[in-house]
Amino acid sequence: MIPLYITVEDEKLEAVKKVIEKLEELTDTKISYDERTKTFNVIPKGQNQYEALKAVSVIRAIGLGFDAEIAFKLLSDEYILDVIDLKGIIGNNPEVMRRVKGRIIGENGKTKKILQEYTGVYISIYEHYIGILGPYDQVQIARKAIELLIDGKEHSTVYKFIDKAERELIIYKTSKLGRKRTNEINDNWQIVPITYCLNYVRI
Incomplete structure (x- = not known):
């Protein structure tokens, strides 16, 4: 499957890293952070690329200043x-x-x-x-x-x-x-x- 990439500002890195484990579990993805390129890499474990897109949306929302609890609402199709x-x-x-x-x-x-x-x-x-x-x-x-x-x-x-x-x-x-x-x-x-x-x- 094609990996997805998302960048967030340095001051939001810790907020994202705190929820990576939970986000991986809920979206069946593998998420890693590349220190060199300053990007989060999101790879679906299965065949569902849509779940990886959801994970990227959550990371992006946290990077924009939303609380993690609110950002996780993006896992819902609504x-x-x-x-x-x-x-x-x-x-x-x-x-x-x-x-x-x-x-x-x-x-x-x-x-x-x-x-x-x-x-x-x-x-x-x-x-x-x-x-x-x-x-x-x-x-x-x-x-x-x-x-x-x-x-x-x-x-x-x-x-x-x-x-x-x-x-x-x-x-x-x-x-x-x-x-x-x-x-x-x-x-x-x-x-x-x-x-x-x-x-x-x-x-």
Whole structure:
């Protein structure tokens, strides 16, 4: 099987190393750390490459600042990790970076807390990355809300967007069309509801 590689910052190495044994057991993988290349190597013991991908996701989440307990939720098929690279959106200007991160975090962490509570996801802001961990639909709503904050939208506008998006998602999932599409067995079944709903949310 093809080995997978993942790099984390030096200050997060110990946090990852503490959970390697447990992660290997739960994903049936062999995980080693290469001091020379500064990478974790993840090799599936069996034929299931998917489990190795899950292990990589957990390591990446811890590297982004998530607590191990939260990161391990990625072993469930219901959870995903999405990452926004602020440098790719706003560039390297330190002052702009500080201001944008401040908008997302809020005074005493208030905005970040509201985003998490409203959408049911976990958010970690580490260096120039924003990690969003949770169920697929909820992660998409949270990501859109964060993108609106990055674009400079008022916080009240963003909170209204989240409220509308959540209501549209509930309406869709409880409708006949929503139940039919959610029960269809295909690779894209999760994408249908949230894409459909976000198209109907006006900002």
